[in-house]
Amino acid sequence: MSETENTNHLGKVIAVCSAKGGIGRTLISVNLAVALNKKNLNICIVDGDLQFGDISLAMDLQPSFTIKDVVDEIDQLDAGGVGSYLTDHSSGVKVLSAPDRPEYAELVTGNVLAKTVRILQQQFDYVIVDNGIGIQDQTVDLIEHSDQILMVTNLEMTALKNTKLMLETLGQLGIRDKVRLVINRYNMESLIEADEVPKMLGENKGIYIPNNFKLASQSLNLGIPFVISQSKSDLSKAIFKMAEGLTSKDSTFQATKKKSILPNIFSSKAKG
Ligand SMILES: Nc1ncnc2c1ncn2[C@@H]1O[C@H](COP(=O)(O)OP(=O)(O)O)[C@@H](O)[C@H]1O
Numbered sequence: 001m002s003e004t005e006n007t008n009h010l011g012k013v014i015a016v017c018s019a020k021g022g023i024g025r026t027l028i029s030v031n032l033a034v035a036l037n038k039k040n041l042n043i044c045i046v047d048g049d050l051q052f053g054d055i056s057l058a059m060d061l062q063p064s065f066t067i068k069d070v071v072d073e074i075d076q077l078d079a080g081g082v083g084s085y086l087t088d089h090s091s092g093v094k095v096l097s098a099p100d101r102p103e104y105a106e107l108v109t110g111n112v113l114a115k116t117v118r119i120l121q122q123q124f125d126y127v128i129v130d131n132g133i134g135i136q137d138q139t140v141d142l143i144e145h146s147d148q149i150l151m152v153t154n155l156e157m158t159a160l161k162n163t164k165l166m167l168e169t170l171g172q173l174g175i176r177d178k179v180r181l182v183i184n185r186y187n188m189e190s191l192i193e194a195d196e197v198p199k200m201l202g203e204n205k206g207i208y209i210p211n212n213f214k215l216a217s218q219s220l221n222l223g224i225p226f227v228i229s230q231s232k233s234d235l236s237k238a239i240f241k242m243a244e245g246l247t248s249k250d251s252t253f254q255a256t257k258k259k260s261i262l263p264n265i266f267s268s269k270a271k272g
Protein backbone atom coordinates (compact mmCIF):
# COMPACT_ATOMS: atom_id res chain seq x y z
CA MET A 1 0.00 0.00 0.00
CA SER A 2 1.33 3.41 -0.82
CA GLU A 3 0.70 6.20 1.63
CA THR A 4 -0.99 8.40 -0.94
CA GLU A 5 -4.73 8.89 -0.73
CA ASN A 6 -6.77 5.93 -1.90
CA THR A 7 -10.45 6.22 -1.17
CA ASN A 8 -11.07 2.54 -1.97
CA HIS A 9 -8.66 1.42 0.67
CA LEU A 10 -9.83 1.51 4.26
CA GLY A 11 -7.33 0.28 6.79
CA LYS A 12 -8.49 -1.20 10.06
CA VAL A 13 -8.79 0.70 13.30
CA ILE A 14 -7.59 -0.95 16.51
CA ALA A 15 -8.85 0.87 19.59
CA VAL A 16 -6.64 0.24 22.61
CA CYS A 17 -8.75 0.81 25.70
CA SER A 18 -8.65 0.33 29.44
CA ALA A 19 -10.91 1.14 32.34
CA LYS A 20 -7.96 2.30 34.43
CA GLY A 21 -4.66 4.09 33.93
CA GLY A 22 -1.22 2.59 34.44
CA ILE A 23 -2.33 -0.70 32.99
CA GLY A 24 -0.08 -0.94 29.91
CA ARG A 25 -2.08 0.80 27.18
CA THR A 26 0.87 2.89 25.98
CA LEU A 27 3.32 0.00 26.15
CA ILE A 28 1.02 -2.27 24.19
CA SER A 29 0.02 0.36 21.60
CA VAL A 30 3.62 1.23 20.78
CA ASN A 31 4.98 -2.31 20.62
CA LEU A 32 1.98 -3.66 18.73
CA ALA A 33 2.42 -0.88 16.16
CA VAL A 34 6.08 -1.73 15.61
CA ALA A 35 5.30 -5.48 15.50
CA LEU A 36 2.65 -4.92 12.81
CA ASN A 37 5.03 -2.65 10.92
CA LYS A 38 7.55 -5.52 10.86
CA LYS A 39 4.92 -7.50 8.94
CA ASN A 40 5.26 -4.99 6.11
CA LEU A 41 2.07 -3.17 7.02
CA ASN A 42 1.74 0.62 7.05
CA ILE A 43 0.97 1.62 10.60
CA CYS A 44 -0.07 4.86 12.23
CA ILE A 45 -0.59 5.44 15.95
CA VAL A 46 -3.02 8.13 17.06
CA ASP A 47 -2.50 9.22 20.65
CA GLY A 48 -6.09 9.70 21.76
CA ASP A 49 -5.10 9.91 25.42
CA LEU A 50 -5.69 13.60 24.90
CA GLN A 51 -4.67 15.02 28.29
CA PHE A 52 -1.68 12.93 29.22
CA GLY A 53 -0.73 11.05 26.08
CA ASP A 54 2.75 9.63 26.24
CA ILE A 55 3.16 7.75 22.97
CA SER A 56 5.80 10.27 21.78
CA LEU A 57 7.78 9.78 24.97
CA ALA A 58 7.53 6.00 24.69
CA MET A 59 9.00 6.26 21.16
CA ASP A 60 11.51 9.01 21.94
CA LEU A 61 9.92 11.40 19.46
CA GLN A 62 9.88 15.18 19.51
CA PRO A 63 6.77 15.99 17.47
CA SER A 64 6.63 19.31 15.60
CA PHE A 65 2.85 18.98 15.38
CA THR A 66 0.14 17.32 17.42
CA ILE A 67 -3.54 16.57 16.94
CA LYS A 68 -4.24 20.03 18.38
CA ASP A 69 -2.82 21.50 15.15
CA VAL A 70 -5.28 19.41 13.12
CA VAL A 71 -8.23 21.13 14.84
CA ASP A 72 -8.05 24.42 12.89
CA GLU A 73 -7.65 22.62 9.56
CA ILE A 74 -10.28 19.95 10.07
CA ASP A 75 -12.79 21.24 7.48
CA GLN A 76 -10.18 21.40 4.68
CA LEU A 77 -8.31 18.30 5.72
CA ASP A 78 -7.46 15.57 3.22
CA ALA A 79 -5.00 12.67 3.25
CA GLY A 80 -2.04 14.81 2.25
CA GLY A 81 -2.94 17.37 4.89
CA VAL A 82 -3.09 14.91 7.76
CA GLY A 83 0.24 13.44 6.66
CA SER A 84 2.04 16.68 7.43
CA TYR A 85 1.03 16.47 11.11
CA LEU A 86 2.51 13.01 11.61
CA THR A 87 5.88 12.31 13.21
CA ASP A 88 8.12 9.58 11.77
CA HIS A 89 9.56 6.89 14.00
CA SER A 90 12.73 5.16 12.81
CA SER A 91 10.82 1.85 12.57
CA GLY A 92 8.56 3.29 9.85
CA VAL A 93 5.58 3.74 12.18
CA LYS A 94 3.99 7.21 12.00
CA VAL A 95 2.55 8.95 15.02
CA LEU A 96 -0.11 11.60 15.48
CA SER A 97 0.80 12.85 18.94
CA ALA A 98 -1.50 14.01 21.71
CA PRO A 99 -1.57 17.76 22.51
CA ASP A 100 1.45 18.84 24.52
CA ARG A 101 -0.63 20.44 27.26
CA PRO A 102 -3.64 18.93 29.07
CA GLU A 103 -5.73 22.10 28.67
CA TYR A 104 -5.67 21.64 24.88
CA ALA A 105 -7.42 18.27 25.14
CA GLU A 106 -10.93 19.72 25.05
CA LEU A 107 -10.20 21.42 21.72
CA VAL A 108 -9.97 18.01 20.12
CA THR A 109 -13.63 17.08 19.73
CA GLY A 110 -14.94 13.61 18.96
CA ASN A 111 -15.64 14.84 15.45
CA VAL A 112 -12.03 15.92 14.92
CA LEU A 113 -10.73 12.62 16.22
CA ALA A 114 -13.16 10.52 14.18
CA LYS A 115 -12.58 12.47 10.94
CA THR A 116 -8.82 12.38 11.35
CA VAL A 117 -8.80 8.63 11.91
CA ARG A 118 -11.14 8.14 8.97
CA ILE A 119 -8.68 9.95 6.68
CA LEU A 120 -5.74 8.02 8.11
CA GLN A 121 -7.58 4.77 7.32
CA GLN A 122 -7.25 5.67 3.64
CA GLN A 123 -3.46 5.81 3.94
CA PHE A 124 -2.56 3.12 6.43
CA ASP A 125 -3.24 -0.58 6.79
CA TYR A 126 -3.83 -0.21 10.53
CA VAL A 127 -4.53 2.85 12.66
CA ILE A 128 -3.89 2.10 16.32
CA VAL A 129 -5.60 4.50 18.69
CA ASP A 130 -4.66 4.79 22.36
CA ASN A 131 -8.03 5.87 23.72
CA GLY A 132 -7.14 7.05 27.20
CA ILE A 133 -9.05 5.85 30.24
CA GLY A 134 -12.61 4.57 29.93
CA ILE A 135 -15.10 5.73 27.31
CA GLN A 136 -15.18 9.48 26.92
CA ASP A 137 -17.33 11.85 24.88
CA GLN A 138 -14.38 12.43 22.57
CA THR A 139 -13.57 8.77 22.00
CA VAL A 140 -16.95 7.04 22.01
CA ASP A 141 -17.58 7.39 18.25
CA LEU A 142 -14.12 6.19 17.48
CA ILE A 143 -14.38 3.16 19.75
CA GLU A 144 -17.78 2.37 18.30
CA HIS A 145 -16.52 2.40 14.73
CA SER A 146 -13.22 0.68 15.30
CA ASP A 147 -12.69 -2.78 13.87
CA GLN A 148 -11.14 -4.28 16.96
CA ILE A 149 -11.17 -3.16 20.58
CA LEU A 150 -8.23 -4.26 22.71
CA MET A 151 -9.49 -4.10 26.26
CA VAL A 152 -6.42 -4.12 28.50
CA THR A 153 -6.62 -5.24 32.12
CA ASN A 154 -4.33 -6.79 34.69
CA LEU A 155 -5.09 -9.00 37.70
CA GLU A 156 -5.74 -6.23 40.22
CA MET A 157 -9.22 -6.26 41.72
CA THR A 158 -9.90 -2.60 40.87
CA ALA A 159 -8.86 -3.14 37.27
CA LEU A 160 -11.04 -6.22 36.95
CA LYS A 161 -14.06 -4.53 38.52
CA ASN A 162 -13.81 -1.51 36.23
CA THR A 163 -13.04 -3.62 33.16
CA LYS A 164 -16.19 -5.62 33.79
CA LEU A 165 -18.23 -2.42 33.98
CA MET A 166 -16.66 -1.03 30.83
CA LEU A 167 -17.29 -4.28 28.96
CA GLU A 168 -20.94 -4.03 29.99
CA THR A 169 -21.08 -0.50 28.57
CA LEU A 170 -19.52 -1.73 25.32
CA GLY A 171 -22.25 -4.38 25.33
CA GLN A 172 -24.92 -1.68 25.69
CA LEU A 173 -23.35 0.11 22.72
CA GLY A 174 -23.69 -3.13 20.76
CA ILE A 175 -19.97 -3.47 20.09
CA ARG A 176 -18.91 -6.13 22.56
CA ASP A 177 -18.21 -8.60 19.76
CA LYS A 178 -15.25 -6.45 18.67
CA VAL A 179 -13.52 -6.86 22.02
CA ARG A 180 -10.29 -8.77 22.46
CA LEU A 181 -9.47 -9.02 26.15
CA VAL A 182 -5.78 -8.40 26.87
CA ILE A 183 -4.60 -9.67 30.25
CA ASN A 184 -1.40 -7.77 30.89
CA ARG A 185 1.15 -8.95 33.49
CA TYR A 186 -0.80 -12.22 33.64
CA ASN A 187 1.83 -13.95 35.77
CA MET A 188 2.10 -11.16 38.34
CA GLU A 189 1.58 -12.15 41.94
CA SER A 190 -2.15 -12.10 42.58
CA LEU A 191 -4.94 -13.93 44.38
CA ILE A 192 -6.66 -14.23 41.03
CA GLU A 193 -5.52 -16.79 38.49
CA ALA A 194 -5.07 -15.31 35.02
CA ASP A 195 -6.98 -18.10 33.32
CA GLU A 196 -10.04 -17.35 35.47
CA VAL A 197 -10.17 -13.78 34.17
CA PRO A 198 -11.94 -14.23 30.81
CA LYS A 199 -14.77 -16.15 32.49
CA MET A 200 -14.99 -13.59 35.32
CA LEU A 201 -15.40 -10.86 32.73
CA GLY A 202 -17.79 -12.76 30.50
CA GLU A 203 -15.30 -13.31 27.67
CA ASN A 204 -14.37 -16.59 26.00
CA LYS A 205 -10.65 -16.06 25.87
CA GLY A 206 -7.84 -13.62 26.47
CA ILE A 207 -4.54 -12.50 25.01
CA TYR A 208 -1.89 -13.01 27.69
CA ILE A 209 1.07 -10.63 28.09
CA PRO A 210 3.71 -11.59 30.67
CA ASN A 211 4.92 -9.55 33.60
CA ASN A 212 8.38 -8.13 32.99
CA PHE A 213 8.71 -4.87 34.86
CA LYS A 214 12.40 -4.42 34.15
CA LEU A 215 12.00 -4.61 30.39
CA ALA A 216 8.67 -2.74 30.33
CA SER A 217 9.93 0.21 32.34
CA GLN A 218 13.31 0.27 30.60
CA SER A 219 11.57 0.33 27.23
CA LEU A 220 9.21 3.16 28.26
CA ASN A 221 11.93 5.19 29.96
CA LEU A 222 14.43 4.92 27.12
CA GLY A 223 11.72 5.38 24.52
CA ILE A 224 12.77 2.26 22.62
CA PRO A 225 10.00 -0.30 21.96
CA PHE A 226 11.15 -3.68 23.30
CA VAL A 227 10.12 -5.45 20.10
CA ILE A 228 13.09 -3.59 18.56
CA SER A 229 15.66 -3.71 21.37
CA GLN A 230 14.75 -7.12 22.86
CA SER A 231 12.90 -8.91 20.08
CA LYS A 232 13.46 -12.37 21.59
CA SER A 233 12.14 -11.47 25.06
CA ASP A 234 9.00 -12.98 26.58
CA LEU A 235 7.21 -9.64 26.18
CA SER A 236 8.16 -9.35 22.51
CA LYS A 237 7.08 -12.91 21.75
CA ALA A 238 3.66 -12.19 23.27
CA ILE A 239 3.28 -8.98 21.26
CA PHE A 240 4.34 -10.66 17.98
CA LYS A 241 1.81 -13.41 18.69
CA MET A 242 -0.88 -10.81 19.33
CA ALA A 243 0.00 -9.04 16.06
CA GLU A 244 -0.31 -12.37 14.26
CA GLY A 245 -3.68 -13.09 15.85
CA LEU A 246 -5.12 -9.65 15.15
CA THR A 247 -4.22 -9.76 11.46
CA SER A 248 -5.44 -13.30 10.86
CA LYS A 249 -8.57 -13.69 8.74
CA ASP A 250 -10.91 -14.77 11.53
CA SER A 251 -10.13 -11.58 13.45
CA THR A 252 -12.18 -9.40 11.12
CA PHE A 253 -15.60 -8.29 12.11
CA GLN A 254 -17.59 -8.26 8.90
CA ALA A 255 -20.95 -8.31 10.60
CA THR A 256 -20.36 -5.19 12.63
CA LYS A 257 -18.00 -3.33 10.32
CA LYS A 258 -19.45 -0.02 9.29
CA LYS A 259 -17.87 2.30 6.79
CA SER A 260 -19.13 5.65 7.98
CA ILE A 261 -18.69 7.59 11.16
CA LEU A 262 -22.22 8.00 12.52
CA PRO A 263 -23.32 10.68 14.97
CA ASN A 264 -22.39 10.30 18.59
CA ILE A 265 -24.11 7.27 20.09
CA PHE A 266 -25.55 9.20 22.98
CA SER A 267 -27.17 11.87 20.81
CA SER A 268 -28.44 9.29 18.32
CA LYS A 269 -30.01 7.41 21.22
CA ALA A 270 -31.61 10.57 22.51
CA LYS A 271 -33.23 11.08 19.10
CA GLY A 272 -34.78 7.62 19.57
N1 LIG B 1 3.74 -6.43 30.87
C1 LIG B 1 4.27 -5.61 31.80
N2 LIG B 1 5.13 -6.07 32.72
C2 LIG B 1 5.63 -5.25 33.67
N3 LIG B 1 5.33 -3.96 33.78
C3 LIG B 1 4.46 -3.44 32.90
C4 LIG B 1 3.89 -4.24 31.86
N4 LIG B 1 3.06 -3.43 31.13
C5 LIG B 1 3.14 -2.21 31.68
N5 LIG B 1 3.97 -2.20 32.74
C6 LIG B 1 4.32 -1.04 33.57
O1 LIG B 1 3.13 -0.40 33.96
C7 LIG B 1 3.29 1.01 33.93
C8 LIG B 1 2.19 1.64 33.11
O2 LIG B 1 2.34 1.29 31.73
P1 LIG B 1 1.75 2.23 30.61
O3 LIG B 1 1.90 1.53 29.31
O4 LIG B 1 2.31 3.60 30.72
O5 LIG B 1 0.20 2.24 31.06
P2 LIG B 1 -1.03 3.17 30.60
O6 LIG B 1 -0.71 3.72 29.26
O7 LIG B 1 -2.18 2.22 30.61
O8 LIG B 1 -1.17 4.23 31.65
C9 LIG B 1 4.70 1.29 33.42
O9 LIG B 1 5.55 1.55 34.50
C10 LIG B 1 5.09 -0.01 32.74
O10 LIG B 1 6.48 -0.23 32.82
Ligand SMILES: [Mg+2]
Residues within 6 Å of the ligand: 025, 026, 027, 049, 053, 054
Ligand atom coordinates in the same frame (compact mmCIF):
# COMPACT_ATOMS: atom_id res chain seq x y z
MG1 LIG C 1 -0.55 5.74 28.64
